[in-house]
Each structure stands twice: as structure tokens, then as C-alpha cells.
Amino acid sequence: MGQETKYSQEEILELRQTQFAEALRKADAAKANELYEHIHPVDLAEAMEDWEEELLSRFCGLLEDEKLAELLEEADEKLQVELIHKLDNSRLLKIFGFMQKDDIVDILGNLRINRRKQLIDLMRAGERKIITELLGYDEDTAGGLMTTAYIALNGQLTVGAALRKIKEIGPKTELIETIFVLNHQKQLVGTADLRDILIANDTDTLSSISEEQVIYVEPETDQEEVSLLVSKYDLNAIPVVNKRQVLLGIITVDDIIDVIMEEHTEDMLQLAGVSKEETIDSTIPESVRRRLPWLCVNLITAFLGSFAIKSFEHVIAQVVALSATMTIVTGLSGNSGNQTLSVIIRSLALGELELKGSWKLILKQAAVGLVDGIFMGICTGVIVAMIYDNFYLGCIIFGAMVCNMMIAGLSGALIPLVLKALKQDPALASSIFLTGVTDVLGFFIFLSLARVFLPFLL
């Protein structure tokens, strides 16, 4: 690394990727396998997304099994499927031999059911059992995330014996820093830190140096809850146990980071009514298909707002100024409600909140809306009264603003909390529902006030 500092990390990377592709084109297996060692599989997988068919075939043909295994783990779903199509079952099983069980399960999950069955049937009985079990868990739960590549040792083992086991199993595990301590019933009774094992006396038992307080989850636990626990307790892995406290697997922190990223993407997209599967790489028809459903819901809320206005057409016909000013009320309330919405959805995502017992919070958000409404109402009222030279129009807009901003605060808190209580994603198109409420009520309140004070407006 020392002498390469003249080039940036990116430049070196690009150079190596080009050399690697060149070696494949020349069918130089030795060179390709050697160059592979100098590229991070994550970067290679990224570059391969743009490769032509021919080069991918070469890659599968020339690279060693272990390297293919590593690359498959890092490849995105599309590339994974492409590569697997080029590999026959016996080769694939050899490659699986170099992979963690949870990664094998992820790959199997992306395959057609026929191919998946073929592969599972070809596995050794022991492996088949674990894989089938792991495939049974929902992808979004602790069971779907966990790996079986951990070190679990009996607490009665001496430190010396434990260390020998660790040296033996270590290379095949995802985590070595934490050793899971079991009793004779295979129940999880604690964790031991490798640091403590390294400095303890060879004759101490593992139990004597282990930590008995363990944060654990069950296989059914939702991945979002798992990620909150890992983040809260700064864990590098969290064990998954069954009801009888028997250790089933562990979830490592790198998978948790992926979960956190995924959940946040989901929150942000769903808030606006976009399917969580949409990315900037989605094609136009895909994007349209994923957004139209919520726009249709929006069409309904928009027409409700329109009907609210329509029922006051005779009032507007007499005072056209109402038409230009009513949108100020709804526009500001909509955005004000969205402010509340984002604070509440964020708290829900961080696990700080639930509907039960949150009436105080809802009232507080309504109060914030009220205060913001008074401020904005005064500003708007004064400006409108001056522009239209009509004191009463200013008063009407002030009153409507205060009421509607309070409603916006209330709805901004209520909508996500209710969605959550209904076991829906609290972000699910809540912005569309919110502006529906603030538009319909905003127009209604403003125009009702206008009708009452109509004589003063003419």
C-alpha cells in the first residue's frame, strides 16, 4: 500500500478491474485467479453488474470455487441469478461448501422452486436439515437473518480446551470475538469474550469468566426489533434462541446494518406512497406501476377536497378572493402536519413510541400546531387583510389557519400511530392521508367561516 499512495484508492481499483477482465478475455485462469486476490469482492461484484454475458461465462469457467463462493455472497440478486444459471448443480454444491448457511439460504430463496429442490435434494442429510429449517423462517425475521456459523461451547470446558476448540472452529465462523456459552441442555447461559479467554488461566472453566446477562431474540422476532436491540446495546452479534432457550443461531452486525438501511429506505419511500422496491434503477413502467396505486388513493382525497370547495361555490362566486386565499390555509397546514408526521414516524422507527399511552404526545403535537397556527395565522391574516383591503377576510383566514394547523398536528401524530396499531407500516402513504385530511377540513373550515361572515366580505 505504501508505494501506491500516488494513485487514489479509486484509480487503483479501476486499473485492477480492467486487468482482471483482460485476463478473462485471454482465458488466462492463473492470472485471473491471482489478480482476483487484489480486488475486493464487493468492488468486483459491482463492476460485474455491467459485464457482458460472455465475460460472466468466462468468469464462472476460470475462477476457483472458493472465489466464486465469495463473489456470490457479495453479488446483488440479479447478478447472483445470472451467475448461478451458468453453473451446474454439482459445481454449485461444491461452491456452497465454501459459504455460510445463511448465504446459501439467501441464494436458494432467489432461485426457481425446481432448481432449489434439486439442489436441496443433492445435499448431505445434515446440511439439508439445517438449510430446510432456515428456509422455513420468514426473510424479515431473526430466523431469516441468522447464521449457524458461530462458536458455542459448554460452560464446563476449561479455558485451555476452549481455546483449542476456538482455533479449530474459528476459521469457519463469522464471529470469533464472542463465544456463546451453553449448559448440558444446549441452552444459552452466557457469553465469553475472547479477550478474557486469552488472558485467563488454562484451568479456569468457561463459565467462570462468562457474562450471564445476554440480550437475545427468538426466531420470530421482526428484523426491525432485532436491529433496534443491536443498536441499543452496541452488540457485535445477537443470539437467536427458541422458547426453551436453546441456541439456534446468531445474527451478525453486518447483516443488521443492511436491515437498518433497508428499513429506513422503506420508511422514507412509503411515507410518500412509493413501493419499497423502487430504486433509481427501476424502469419507467416499473416506477409508474409502483406509484400509481397511491396516486389513485390521492385522487380520491383530492376529489373530496374538491367537493368541499364545490359545496361553497355560491360563496366563492360572490367573493372570488376566497379562491386565491383558501390554498394558503391548506398549503401551510399540509406542510405543518408533515413536520409532525416525520417526527412521529422517526420515533416509531427508533422504537420509542406506541399508540397506547401516547395521548399526551398527540395533544402536545396538536398544541404545537395550535401555536404555529397562531403565528402563521397572524402573519397571513395581516398580509391578506392589507392586500384585499378587507379586515374581515384577514380574521377569517386567521381563524381557519389556527383551527386547521391544530388539526394538522393532531392528524400528523394520529395517522402513523393508528397505522402502527393496525399492524401496518406507520409510514405507509401517511403523507397522502394527511394532506387529504388537511385539504378537506382546511377548505371546509375556511369557506364555512367565509359563509358566516359573508355580509362583511361583500
Added chain:
Amino acid sequence: MGQETKYSQEEILELRQTQFAEALRKADAAKANELYEHIHPVDLAEAMEDWEEELLSRFCGLLEDEKLAELLEEADEKLQVELIHKLDNSRLLKIFGFMQKDDIVDILGNLRINRRKQLIDLMRAGERKIITELLGYDEDTAGGLMTTAYIALNGQLTVGAALRKIKEIGPKTELIETIFVLNHQKQLVGTADLRDILIANDTDTLSSISEEQVIYVEPETDQEEVSLLVSKYDLNAIPVVNKRQVLLGIITVDDIIDVIMEEHTEDMLQLAGVSKEETIDSTIPESVRRRLPWLCVNLITAFLGSFAIKSFEHVIAQVVALSATMTIVTGLSGNSGNQTLSVIIRSLALGELELKGSWKLILKQAAVGLVDGIFMGICTGVIVAMIYDNFYLGCIIFGAMVCNMMIAGLSGALIPLVLKALKQDPALASSIFLTGVTDVLGFFIFLSLARVFLPFLL
């Protein structure tokens, strides 16, 4: 753990917290210190946020230094400051002796400048140097996140010697799984996995088993970029080096998770124009103060929309139906634009995108808006034409919808990209700017079309 499964993890926790507070009230130091071992410091810190002054004082008086150190690391800023107020400088220095340098720096950063200076002056020269250096880095950069508690060894060391060093330094480090390998100039030349060290021959050199491809950052690197690298390469720590490749510190994955959580909260809140410091615990005046600035910006955009309508008052006066239908155009376009906005902001946060070279993407989003606009325009046009029994009104709303949804797609992509290019947070109130654009242009386009076709509407 085995026999406690009758109680849930939460119940056990609550029981222990009560016992602990009880021991403090009785000033039973031995009992309190013993009970402390059975509560996770994260949970204790959380419970302590609700404790009265008196109990906190007791806690500081009765608990051992090492335990106080642990708790201070987990406490939130408010609790930290409260506890530190109850500790004198000499005690605090003893407590710092049990803490990681990066945590000490975080605490010092929260103190008044006087107290901070006093404490730094009282430190030993070596420690003072490191702390002052760390305090010099911006909180949001790699330098501000890094810790100096890592294991770095010379590559020429034999595995046997390395293992002895690891046993010696290990207990004081945050990470033991990865050993950083240096050359004689203290430059980072690779990393060694503890697994490989454990199984290698005692006489091998560390260099011979180390991985030379290291992903690293510089101390000035922004924390968001650091978190993207850690997440992309599934790292458990990332080294921080200076321009000469000399290792300065490492950032561990638990701090990265905090960064990711923080950055996402920021994105979601700023999108709606809420200060990133707002939480559900903010008081009403705090919330109001943090939201009003962007509502004021919104007031301006709302008045711009209002002026657009006002300039067509003579048209509306003749066809009042326009007043009720124009809001359908702006409402749908606003939400459609927000869909694009959320996809783009999410991609920016995941580091997948920048303004340069993204014109294709911007056009694609405009195209999605156009197609969605055609669908929604047909629906709205047909319904409106039927309700008002006027074919031309339907055509006008169709035309306005198509144009404005396309503009919404364009703006939804452009606004965050431009904010990013201006080195602003791409989420910064972009929703408010977006609805500003879609409202003003939506009203303008719809009412302009209406003016052109006015004879057919009467």
C-alpha cells in the same frame, strides 16, 4: 438465565432496577455495586433519566469508578452532564482512566469550556496530547468518531510474539478480531485476522498472513461517507490514516450504526422542514421554534401560489367551477413530486448518485411524471367532465395534469440534486420547495388553459 424463563426479559429488568434504586436509598454501597453487575448499563442509564436528583447523587457517591465510567459512556447527553456536575475533577480523572479516549472526548465536548480546560490541564502529558488532538476534529468526521484503542503491530513480528502482544493489549481495546499491521514507518500496510493468527505457525511473520487490501479513510472524511464504506464492505472497523498513510485511529461498527441512525433521522426530519434536533421529547416552545423558520419559507411559497390564482380572478369569477377543480391538479402533482423526491433523496443518502451526469435520471423521473400524469389526467378529466357536464373543462384539467405532473417529476429529482451540489443536505426542506413549485405552476398552467378556452367553458 435458565430458571428465569418464567419471567420476560423486561420483567426481570424492571425488578432489578427497582432493587438497585432501593439499595441506593438505603445507602448500601456493597449491595448496589453487586446488583449493578446484573443490569445492563444501557438499561440502567435509560432508567436513570427519570431519577430524582437525590438518587443520582447517591449513585455517584456509592458506585465504583469503573462502573461510573461504564455508565457515563452509555448515558445520553443530559444525564451525562448531570452526573458530571456531581463529580469533582480528581474523581472524574480516575473515572476517565477506565474509559476509551473517544468517549472521554465526547464527554469533554459536552462540558462548559472552563471545566473542560481544567480537566485537560490535570491530565498526564501523553493523554493530554491525544485528547487535544482528538478534540481538534469535527464531531461529524472520521477524526471525531475514531478511537485510539486498537491493536497495531509491526508486520515483521512473528505470530508467536504478536499473540503475546494481543493478550497483553487486548483487554484495553475495542476490537480484537482485526489486528492492524504497520511497517517501520508506522504506515498501515495491511490487516490480520485473529482467526488466522490463532491457527498460523508461531514462527510465521504477521505480514505473511495479513491482507494487504485495506479500506481506509482520512480524518477529514465525512461521517456519512465513512458509514457507507463500512456498510458496503461489511467491515467491523475502518482504520483512519493521515496523508502519509500513518494509522491515527479506528472507527468501530457500533459507532457507525449510531451515525447511520442519526443521518437517517436527519434526512427524514429535514425533508419536512424540521430541525434534526427535534424529538418527541422536545417541549412545545422548542418544537415551535424549530419548525417556524421553514413554515415562514412555506408562507412565501404559499403566497406565490395565491398570487398565481389572484391574477386569474376575472376568469374564476366567470367559471367558479375552476376554483374547485384546480386544487386537484396541484394536490396530485405535489404528492407525485414527493414520490420522486423520496426515491432521489434515498439514493443520495445511500451514495448512489450525484448531480453530475444525472440528467438521464432527471429525464426519466420527468417521464414517469408524464406517464402518471396521462393516467391521472384521463381519470380526473373524465370525472370532472361528467360532474360539471363540460367536456372542455375535462380537457383543460387533463392538459394541466399532464404538464404539471411532468414538472413535479422534474422538480422532485432536481431539487435534492441541486441542494446536494450546493453542499446542502439534499433533504433540507425539499418537500416545501417542491410543493411551492407544483402549486405555483399548477395553478398557473390550469388557469392559463382555462383563460384560453374560456369561451367553451361559459
